[in-house]
Amino acid sequence: MSDELRIESTSVPGLLVVHLPVHGDERGWFKENWQREKMVALGLPDFAPVQNNMSFNAHRGATRGIHTEPWDKFVSVATGRVFAAWVDMREGPSFGTTFWTELDEHTAVFVPRGVGNSYQALTDGTVYSYLVNDHYVPGRTYPALHLADPTAGIPWPIPLDSTEVEISAKDRANPLLDAVAPMAPKKTLIIGARGQLGRALAPLFPGATLVDLDELDLTAPAALAAWPWRDYELVLNAAAYTAVDQAETTEGRAVCWAANAAAPAALARIAAEHHLTLVHYSTDYVFEGSDVEGGHREDEPFAPLGVYGQSKAAGDLAVATAPRHYVLRTSWVIGEGHNFVRTMAKLAADGVDPVVVDDQVGRLTFTSDLAAATHHLVSTGAPFGTYNATNTGAARSWADYARSVFTLTGHDPARVGTTSTAAYAEGRSPWAPRPLHSTLNLDKLTASGFRPRDADDALGAYLRELGD
Known part of the structure; x- marks a missing residue:
């Protein structure tokens, strides 16, 4: 025996x-x-x-x-x-x-x-x-x-x-x-498919079901109960409420918490019940922005400053209850759609000289790299948990990146004026507090075998594509 x-x-x-x-x-x-x-x-x-x-x-x-x-x-x-x-x-x-x-x-x-x-x-x-x-x-x-x-x-x-x-x-x-008709594999669901990140995820997960919140309302229990979850094995939740200033209002606060906390909690319960892998996206706003040597790590205690960050922190905690989960924490997202880089490129071309804050420091995250990191973690069976995922390279301020956009598009970077976050916020209401230091430590992600592009290289490639 x-x-x-x-x-x-x-x-x-x-x-x-x-x-x-x-x-x-x-x-x-x-x-x-x-x-x-x-x-x-x-x-x-x-x-x-x-x-x-x-x-x-x-x-x-x-x-x-x-x-x-x-x-x-x-x-x-x-x-x-x-x-x-x-x-x-x-x-x-x-x-x-x-x-x-x-x-x-x-x-x-x-x-x-x-x-x-x-x-x-x-x-x-x-x-x-x-x-x-x-x-x-x-x-x-x-x-x-x-x-x-x-x-x-x-x-x-x-x-x-x-x-x-x-x-x-x-x-x-x-x-x-x-x-015999072969049995098809279980499917992938991308929620928030029309957003910047959702559009970058779709090509890497061919055949995925693409929905937005008007097609699957994550805050509606009846809609969630009616969805055929048993046909799926992977859910990528790229939907979020990101109007950080509006979240500070009475109406915005409720919508923000519903989208960023209650909805991920509902998905986590569904993922546990149906043995799904749930991928969720988080933000540097869950931290208060101290200047941490090497950048904020995945296990740093939460300390969000505003409603948006608080709701995202709650969503992170909820998603972590799903046995099979990845939380990808990111910052300063740039993709297909309205974003900071496109705005700076347009201002440069239109002859407008912007004033940009120079005391918020971090790294850009291009959605193509964030989507690639997602695919890497899922396809390689990396250990479940939270991973920081941004582009690599030196941490820079928003003003630094604005100057880079001007330079790379053939305009004088000296046209970019600077200000402090406190000065920029004066007279603006509603206004959400911003973390001043958003750099995320990438050691865990690179240890999994994935290394994103340098942010400066990715910025140049992005602007070349815009110019084509």
Whole structure:
């Protein structure tokens, strides 16, 4: 009997064979059939099962399958022996790939969503168990495959035409592989798709569902309840209330908190319930702007100055309750749409000499780099949590960046006047306090294997694109 827990991969991507330690004596045997901590540490996905099913096969030769379900399974034998076979029914290059093995009390198998499974009892009174991470929904149909499909070529120990074999009429009617519609992968949802960041995310997540708040109101419980979350695996929440000054008004405060705190909290609850990965975007405004050596780190305590920052901090805390989450904290976002760089370029071209604050210091973040960082974290399976994500390079003031825009567009940077934040705020109402030091430390992001472009290089490329 095995005395070591081991997990091995197979020819079907994601299909894992688990070798279970079984401890026996003259009374029988004992095993840890499912041990989350140990198994996850060895590479089993933390698939969060919600239901345990048992299948009893009265007689040797009982054969079931090949069935494909839209959930993950962990299959193990309680008593007897089973020949088991799997066929990859997912869209993609591995479609039709097969694997088979024999299962007894020493062996379990993790079956990923979209992989067809089939079982043939090799002894009377066989019982096998399977954990699943979603609930069965009556009336839904999923891909199935004929047990004797020639392309699968499954070597059934008991031939399917044997008098010992019992197969249901439904399974005998299953189609051959060339008539099977492959199971599509779960989808990605981008919320706030018409915003600067949403537009940058869309090309990196082709096929994603693109919605804005007029199509999915995150503050409306009925709209959230009606959305088909079970069809998704990844949610990118690029929607936010960013009118920082208006947030200081009575009306703006309520809208700001609803969008930046209540909505992310609702998404976090949904993500936990449906096992989704939730990506959310935060801001340097969650800090009060002290001059921190090396920049603000991800674990720095929150100290927001105004309503906008307070609401974003609350949203960060809510999103962190989702088991599978990324919070990307950023600053000074520049993308497709109205932004500081476009404004400075237009003023330069129009002959207007702006006055820009010179005591707020940070780095620009171009949405193309923020979107690329998002794709990197998600696609590489980086540890969940909060990551600072801006462009790299020296920290500069808004006035510095304004001068760079003038220079790069062929205008005299001396035309840019300067002022302090306090002086600029005089007479302006409503007015939100701004953090003076917004530079974010990027060590955690770069340690994950991603390095954004230098902000100055990205600014030059951005302005060249504007000029084309």
